[in-house]
Amino acid sequence: MGKIIFIEHDDTEHVTEFRAGSTLMQVAVDNAVPGIDGDCGGECACGTCHMIVADEWFGNTGTVGDAEEQMLSMTPERARTSRLGCQVEITEAMDGMTVHLPEFQM
Amino acid sequence: MVNKKKDTTVIVGGGHAAGTLLTALLQKKYQHEVVLVSDEPHPPYQRPPLSKSYLAGEVDQSSLYLKPRSVYENAGQQLRLGVRVEGIDRYAKSIKLSDQSTLKYDRLVLATGSHVRRLKAPGSDLKGIHYLHDIADTDALRNQLVPGKRLVIVGGGYIGLEVAASAIKKGVNVTVLEAAERLMQRVTGPEMSTFFYAKHTAAGVDVRLGTAVTGFEAGDKGRVAGVTLADGGNVPADIVLVSIGVIPETTLAENAGLLCDDGIVVDEFTRTDDRDILAIGDCTRHRNLFFEKMQRLESVANAVDQARTAAATLMGEEMPYDSAPWFWSNQYDVRLQMVGLSQNHDQRVLRGTTNDKGFAVFYLLEGCVIAVDAVNLPIAFMVGKQLVQQRKSVSADALSNTDIELKSLI
DSSP, X not given: OEEEEEEOTTOOEEEEEEOTTSBHHHHHHHTTOTXXXXXXXXXXXXXXXXXXXXXXXXXXXXXXXXXXXHHHTTOTTOOTTEEEGGGOBOOGGGTTEEEEOOSOOO | OOOOOOOEEEEEOOSHHHHHHHHHHHHTTOOSEEEEEESSSSSSBOSGGXXXXXXXXXXXXXXXXXXXXXXXXXXXXXXXXXXXEEEEETTXXXXXXXXSOEEEOSEEEEOOXXXXXXXXXXXXXXXXXXXXXXXXXXXXXXXXXXXTOEEEEEOOSHHHHHHHHHHHHTTOEEEEEOSSSSTXXXXXXXXXXXXXXXXXXXXTOEEESSOOEEEEEEOGGGXXXXXXETTSOEEEOSEEEEOOOEEEOOHHHHHTTOOBSSSEEXXXXXXXXXXXXXXXXXXXXXXXXXXXXXXOOOSHHHHHHHHHHHHHHHTTOOOOOOOOOEEEEEETTEEEEEEEOOTTOSEEEEESOSSTTOEEEEEEETTEEEEEEEESOHHHHHHHHHHHHTTOBOOHHHHHOTTSOGGGGO
């Protein structure tokens, strides 16, 4: 258990509880955080769960896979610390992590 | 202070469209009462994993739910699950439920989805013949998929092939019978059909094309023992899955006198011909400004896009549905992503070599990209989404030349 803070494009904050083993996308969706669609349910098929992880936490989120990189490369708001939320499995080490959401999903 | 009574919006259904609508209303802080009625005992859930990870036993039931039930209820939305809607009284603006109660509505949203097309043939009532549409169907089939059993799948479309891939991984002997001359004929071009044929054959699936089914043979205790073919042959079977498509679920709408035409007819704002009734998802024949003609689509993307359009309509906003449809399928280590509808193309362009390393087929009509099918090449899907949405004219040479970056074509 722990907390992840999602910050919408308009700075609205959503403090959410997570369980390790879930994904960033699922936590956002379970908490109805606007700005995260996750239309394909986490199969890395749609590119609608783009998130930008706060710099200092990016190292905790694992590596970007090849398919994920291809999807991310086409998102207009791509940042250095962009991830697809469905590809980030949550660990206890992410307690307190801040994640920014883009204005638009693909 | 005047205590003005809130209006009630009732949603009928429990799939992707209904669930997405609940969420969109919650996110838009919709001020009215929201009640969802579903005949299944589950909160709205996603069906795509049913033929894939859920059938394979890789994920549990709760992971299918779009959200935990408590999220909706904590936000004040009511879920009446395991209750069937028996009829709509448009004059009284109420619906009659299977528990004999009635529910008044001010606005009604039909998200009734589809039901499976049944194969009517001698022996089709035998035990061991399965269909796959909901969690209960999947649980029943999954229990039968044990190593060494012979599964015969009637129909080589998405669902049949996804089940074939999931079942062969479990050590089941799998045969796929497809009446057409190639797999997934309705939804994709011949290059993809050939690729997936090779993929399934290499995995050990016995794929038989041009093979029509005429009935089923009975074994002991009323169980199916085989499938009979139009050419007089038969295929022994312990389990049969019939996956030959779905039919839009329009019974309620038709009985209520709403305009239907192989789907509940709705405009680009998801409105039916009754101003207080909307319809979304697989059950609709709808206007999408992206297309010239009315469409009926069986897809998650259509369900979620129409749900978001309906939420806007309910909020009094005008947000017409105008996006290009997209689809995906996972079979083995192959991720197939598709955008647009390819049926009317006059030219196909292959990019890359048809193997697992990644390739795509672009479908053109009069020089414009109208659809893209991408295998293990997400970039082609993502670029394709934009090309298709813009109906971009791109030269075939540029699309096929892998020295030219796809991104540069937008």
